[in-house]
Structure formats: structure tokens, C-alpha cells
Amino acid sequence: KAMDAARTSTTAKETDELRYMTGFGNQFETEALPGALPVGQNNPQQCPYNLYAEQISGTAFTMDRSTNQNLRTWVYRVTPSVMHEPYVLAPRQKKFLSSFADVRGDPNQMRWDPMPLPDSGEVDFVDGMTTMAGNGDASSKSGLAIHMYAANKSMDRAMQNSDGDFLIVPQEGALRLQTELGVLEVSPREICVIPRGIVFRITLLAARARGYVLEVYNKHFVLPALGPIGANGLANPRDFQYPVAAYEHTGAETSTELVNKFCGDLFQTRLRKSPFDVVAWHGNYAPFKYDLQRFNTMGTISFDHPDPSIFTVLTCPGATPGEAAADFVIFPPRWMVAEKTFRPPYFHRNCMSEFMGMVHGSYDAKRGFRPGGASLHACMTPHGPDKATFDAASTADLVPEKFEGGLAFMFESAAMLKPTPYAADEAPWRDRDYQACWEGFTPATVPLTMQTL
Numbered sequence: 001k002a003m004d005a006a007r008t009s010t011t012a013k014e015t016d017e018l019r020y021m022t023g024f025g026n027q028f029e030t031e032a033l034p035g036a037l038p039v040g041q042n043n044p045q046q047c048p049y050n051l052y053a054e055q056i057s058g059t060a061f062t063m064d065r066s067t068n069q070n071l072r073t074w075v076y077r078v079t080p081s082v083m084h085e086p087y088v089l090a091p092r093q094k095k096f097l098s099s100f101a102d103v104r105g106d107p108n109q110m111r112w113d114p115m116p117l118p119d120s121g122e123v124d125f126v127d128g129m130t131t132m133a134g135n136g137d138a139s140s141k142s143g144l145a146i147h148m149y150a151a152n153k154s155m156d157r158a159m160q161n162s163d164g165d166f167l168i169v170p171q172e173g174a175l176r177l178q179t180e181l182g183v184l185e186v187s188p189r190e191i192c193v194i195p196r197g198i199v200f201r202i203t204l205l206a207a208r209a210r211g212y213v214l215e216v217y218n219k220h221f222v223l224p225a226l227g228p229i230g231a232n233g234l235a236n237p238r239d240f241q242y243p244v245a246a247y248e249h250t251g252a253e254t255s256t257e258l259v260n261k262f263c264g265d266l267f268q269t270r271l272r273k274s275p276f277d278v279v280a281w282h283g284n285y286a287p288f289k290y291d292l293q294r295f296n297t298m299g300t301i302s303f304d305h306p307d308p309s310i311f312t313v314l315t316c317p318g319a320t321p322g323e324a325a326a327d328f329v330i331f332p333p334r335w336m337v338a339e340k341t342f343r344p345p346y347f348h349r350n351c352m353s354e355f356m357g358m359v360h361g362s363y364d365a366k367r368g369f370r371p372g373g374a375s376l377h378a379c380m381t382p383h384g385p386d387k388a389t390f391d392a393a394s395t396a397d398l399v400p401e402k403f404e405g406g407l408a409f410m411f412e413s414a415a416m417l418k419p420t421p422y423a424a425d426e427a428p429w430r431d432r433d434y435q436a437c438w439e440g441f442t443p444a445t446v447p448l449t450m451q452t453l
Helices: 387-394 421-426 434-438
Strands: 020-022 028-031 052-057 072-077 110-112 129-137 142-151 158-161 165-172 175-179 182-186 190-194 200-204 209-216 240-243 256-262 265-271 278-283 288-291 312-317 324-331 334-336 353-361 374-377 401-403 406-413
Antiparallel strands (some): 072 278, 129 142, 175 182, 240 288, 312 324
């Protein structure tokens, strides 16, 4: 049982004393009360404690389970989740987008300074979300969206995202996520994934919080294939942590607001109970967290800068094998030992689109990229080291060096990422002088030639 196998995370935040189950994609079982799980079947005529059995299907019933693509969890709760008032449409939020059909693309390199933290009023995780870029449409289950959040208030309501999975990257301020399936605490340098449809509530463990969210509208995050790397390395499955069952039930009638993100809109309803009343559950469809400091970084031990795909933590497969709908890639502390090599990231034009963020410290390829900030380099848009970084790295003494200056990450997608009108045109923290960092490069010393027709 989970209660016997759980362990405590002490790497990212020593105060996280919650108990977790471990192992990416495992079939888990956990109960908050002894004997709450039915034995030998999923929906008995009468469940223990008179609980109600409910299946949460994360994939179609007929998905292949031999390759762990069939995702579902059975929950046993105090009251059925169907007990709620009719949904009503919430006021549309100008800065929150899920359909990009009418959004114009922009091939320019873009960078944003740190997203401002709220300094007045009360802003929770939902109200603090700003969509930065994306592609596709949530209602057709195709594409993705990239958001940033800045909050100064814990949620006194709950949220359910029917449009897709949330991958949350805290940058400032730890979060406590109460979910239907248990509780997670997530700090900067950790991430968490909340699968489609799982109800959650976020409590701030600091006065303010800021971070990034990658939302995928189709499929789910998996570990990347290791190929010639072998059986071990990058993000090891045993380091992913899942919550144990924990339920909320006072016996008194309560009133809880539930926000449902559905087809790009936010709908509201009220429940006369707690949505977090799951006493026991078993399955493989559940939220999880991962400590990025446990990532087993790979790199060259001879020459040349390897492609950043070797830093992939999680991937959401696309329609073409080997091409991701979304990758989550990190640039963690690591040894750099390449000989006769320009060690920072090289100049690049990529068929994939790259959205980058900064958790802490500095980025080794560019100056001025600050924690809480972001950049977007769209499909085939040139990018690379700035002039100062290029000059320094081109003449550096190539001794073994450990980079410990920061933690940057990238959301990479085969989709043509489009910046939202707010992010591109209205956000006051956009760096309008970003392209100036590439000024001053002198032409190579090659013989002059005459242009021919």
C-alpha cells in the first residue's frame, strides 16, 4: 500500500514532509482509511464505508495498455462528483487564450523581463494566469498553450482543466496543491503535472508566487526514449512522486466554487460538498511532481556542443514519430569539458519553436535573461549567443568548468508558436530592445567576391 511505500522529498524544500508514492506511470493503490479499497474488483455493488466508485479515464478505453498508454484511475469518494449546480459562463479574461486560429504569427525574436508580481488587490492562480503563446485549439484537442502566472492569494475555490494537462514550473514561491487524489508541495526547481480533468486547489506557501505553465491539448507527458544512452539517465522514473490519498469531509454542508476550463472558456459551478473527498484510489492517471535537481545530465566528453534534446525531462508525443507536440527541456548545472569547441549554445534556426524561461540565476548563452522572464524564438527564426557571450567564449581557456550559475528551461514544440496579442503588443514587461543584443558582429575575413546573376 502507498502508506507503507511512501517517502519524503528533502532535496528541493526541506519542509516538504508529505508522503509520496514513487515511479513514473506506475499502477498505484492508496487508501486514507484501512480497507477503503475494494479487493479484486473496481465497482462492487456496495463499496467499503458506503463510498461511491467513480472512474476517471485519461485516455480512450481502447488505448493500448501493453505500452502503458491506457490511463485511468478508480476513485472511491464520499459523494459523487456529479453533485453540482449547472455551470455558468464566467466573465472572459482578456489575457487568457486557448484558441489561436485568429492569432497572427510573428517571426521576430521576442523577450520579456520578469512578469510583474501583483502589488495590490487579491490575485489567485486562476486570475493571475497570462497566456504568452500557443497554437491550435483546445476544443479540437490539438495544440498547446504557454502561460505565466503571478499570484498573491491562495485559491479559495477549486479548478478543473478539461482542456488538457498543466505542467507547472514554479519560479518564485512554493505551492501546495490539494488535488482529488492527494496533496503535493512544489517549490522552485521542482515541477508538477496536473492531468486533464483532475480537480485541484493551489495554496501559496509564500506571500507571492510566480511561474510558468505548459498546457497540452492532446495526449499526455511521457519520459523520452533514451536510445543509445541506455537504460538509465536523464529523468529516472523512480524520482517521480505521486500523492497518497487524503480526503476532506467535515460532515457539515459546505459550498465550494469550482472553475472548469472547457473549450477555452472558464465556467463556474457550486458544490455543496468538498471536491477533495476521495478516500481511496488506484490506477495510473494521477498528478505527480519531480525534483529537477535529480536530473541526470548527459553531455559531450570530447568535442562539439550536443543538441539540447539530451536535456529533455518530459515529452508529449506529436503525430510524427520523433517530433514532439511539446518537450520540457532544462539547462541545469553541469560540467563543460568539450575540447576545441564553442561551448555555449550555437547559432540556430530550428523547425521547432522555442519558448524559454528562467527559474534562477543566469543563462550561459545570453546576458539580460532574468529569472521570471521569458523569450520566444519561433520556427526558423535565427537565434543564438549575444555578442558579448560570443566574444568571451571564442577566446576562453578551455579548461574543465562546472556551470552552476542558474537553471533555465525550454518549452519546445513542432507547432508554429504564436505570441498572444497581449504578450506581443501590450505587456509592459516586453523587452523591446531584445534584438540589439546581436548588434556588432563583424563580417568574417573572407576574400571579396563580385555578385553574379
